[in-house]
Amino acid sequence: xxxxxxxxxxxxxxGAIIGDGIVDLGGRLGGDLQAALRDGRLPEAxxxxxxxxxxxxxxxxxxxxxxxxxxxxxxxGVNYANRNEExxxxxxxxxxxxxxxxxxxxxxxxxxPLWRPPESEQLDxxxxxxxxxxxxxxxxxxxxxxxxxxxxxxxNEGSIRDWIRHGKFNVTPGKNFQHSGSVxxxxxxxxxxxxxxxxxxxxxxxxxxxxRQNDTTxxxxxxxxxxxxxxxxxxxxxxxxxxxxxxxxxxxARFDPPRYLKPGDVVDVSVEGVGxxxxxxxxxxxxx
Numbered sequence: 292x293x294x295x296x297x298x299x300x301x302x303x304x305x306g307a308i309i310g311d312g313i314v315d316l317g318g319r320l321g322g323d324l325q326a327a328l329r330d331g332r333l334p335e336a337x338x339x340x341x342x343x344x345x346x347x348x349x350x351x352x353x354x355x356x357x358x359x360x361x362x363x364x365x366x367x368g369v370n371y372a373n374r375n376e377e378x379x380x381x382x383x384x385x386x387x388x389x390x391x392x393x394x395x396x397x398x399x400x401x402x403x404p405l406w407r408p409p410e411s412e413q414l415d416x417x418x419x420x421x422x423x424x425x426x427x428x429x430x431x432x433x434x435x436x437x438x439x440x441x442x443x444x445x446x447n448e449g450s451i452r453d454w455i456r457h458g459k460f461n462v463t464p465g466k467n468f469q470h471s472g473s474v475x476x477x478x479x480x481x482x483x484x485x486x487x488x489x490x491x492x493x494x495x496x497x498x499x500x501x502x503r504q505n506d507t508t509x510x511x512x513x514x515x516x517x518x519x520x521x522x523x524x525x526x527x528x529x530x531x532x533x534x535x536x537x538x539x540x541x542x543x544a545r546f547d548p549p550r551y552l553k554p555g556d557v558v559d560v561s562v563e564g565v566g567x568x569x570x571x572x573x574x575x576x577x578x579x
Contacts (some may be wrong), residue, residue, distance in 0.1 A: 292337050293566070294442070295477035296324055296359060297352035303359075307336060308477065312345020313352065324478065325358050325531035328425050328441045333480060354401040357444050357478040358423060363532040364393040365522050366419075366448060368462070370537025371510045388513045388521055393535070397467040398446070401476030401568050405449055406575040407554065408468045413452035414552045414572065417538035418496035418504050418560035421446045422515060423478050424532040431523040436516035437486055439528060442478040445568040446535045447496075447560050449473070452544050452551070473570045474533070484564060489515050493563040494539060499556055506539035513537075 293308040294316075304317030305324045316336050320327065327336055368389035399405065407414040425441025449472035455465030466472075489508065496504035508514065513521070515536055522534070543550040552558065552572045561567040 292333075292340060292480045292483070293477045294324055294327075294336065294357070294480065295475075296355040296357050298355055299347060299352045303355060306346070307340035308349060309340060309345050311349050313347050313349055314340045314343045315346040316340070318346070323359055325360070328423070328530035331426075333425075333441070337480075354403065354476055356395070356398060356400050356474045358531045358533055360395055361531050361533045362529055363526060364395065364398075364535070365526065365532075366391050366393055366466070366535040367513065367518055367537040370513055371506055371539045372512050384512055388518060390522060391462050391466060393448075393472070394467050396469055398472045398474045399470040399570070400473065401570070403473065403570060404470070404573040405447070405473060405552070405558065405570045406468070406470040407552065407572055408451065408471070408575050410468075411451045411453050412551060412553075413544070413549070414471060415450045415452050415543045416496055416498065416503070416552060416558050416560075417448040417450060417542055418494050419446045419448045419535045419538050420492060420494055420508065420515075420562050420565075421474065422519065422534040422536060424528045424534070425481060425530055427530065428523055428528045429526075431520050431528070433516050433520040436519035437481075437489060439519060440481045440484075441530060442480045443484065443562070443565050444474060444478045444533070445476070445560050445562045445565055446533075447473045447558055447568060447570060448535050448538060450542075452549075469575070473568055475568050476566055479565050488564060495561045496541065497559045497561075498543075498550075498552070503543070504539045504541035508536075510539070511537065
């Protein structure tokens with residue numbers, strides 16, 4: 292089941308996609324998608340989606356991030372083995388995941404513009420598979436980790452490269468410029484995926500139609516179940532938390548010369564079994 296958050300005629304809601312239409316679940320169940328996860332209402336949502344005609348057309352809504360205000364957005368860095376080699380620094384494979392955080396307003400929605408800030412021309416793309424947590428957990432065993440997934444979505448984990456390097460151990464500034472990344476277009480519920488799919492799922496990124504990234508989760512140094520288990524040692528994972536699981540090689544910074552994003556560029560990130568997240572780059576509005 293594909294569940295999205297959207298705005299229609301000035302009103303925010305959430306619903307299920309049926310063909311090219313939406314069954315409005317906000318009007319029937321209230322709340323938002325995060326509340327539905329928290330309250331265990333996805334079975335009700337599925338029943339309503341299966342037994343009602345679409346209320347409005349998908350083409351008529353404005354997309355919102357699937358989870359409006361996640362409490363936590365942990366992100367995993369350099370998680371694909373060939374990307375670790377891409378750094379050409381001679382380093383060994385890491386023993387533990389690299390973890391950093393994003394804030395909700397650093398991300399925008401599907402079909403909304405990515406903002407290149409006035410502080411830098413080094414806006415870069417990073418296509419990623421995103422786990423949406425479906426139930427509360429702490430110190431989760433790796434063999435149980437998939438049970439805590441509510442669904443999957445997609446992120447363009449956009450980065451301002453020079454600001455990532457301002458501090459020796461701190462990537463936070465370059466990862467949190469407003470609307471420098473995106474998430475969406477919807478969440479596909481976990482019942483649509485098997486363990487085998489989680490462990491060999493393809494993610495691709497295209498810029499202006501040109502393929503830049505293409506790999507599968509089979510290349511991850513730390514697979515999805517390991518990531519969930521690892522971060523649950525120090526976080527209480529809660530419904531609606533979203534975890535970005537790392538990006539394959541091929542980001543713009545790794546070309547010679549680098550190929551950073553500029554206004555007018557269109558970035559499409561596709562994940563097998565989920566869909567495609569699409570955004571156009573603009574200079575940050577209201578500046579200059």
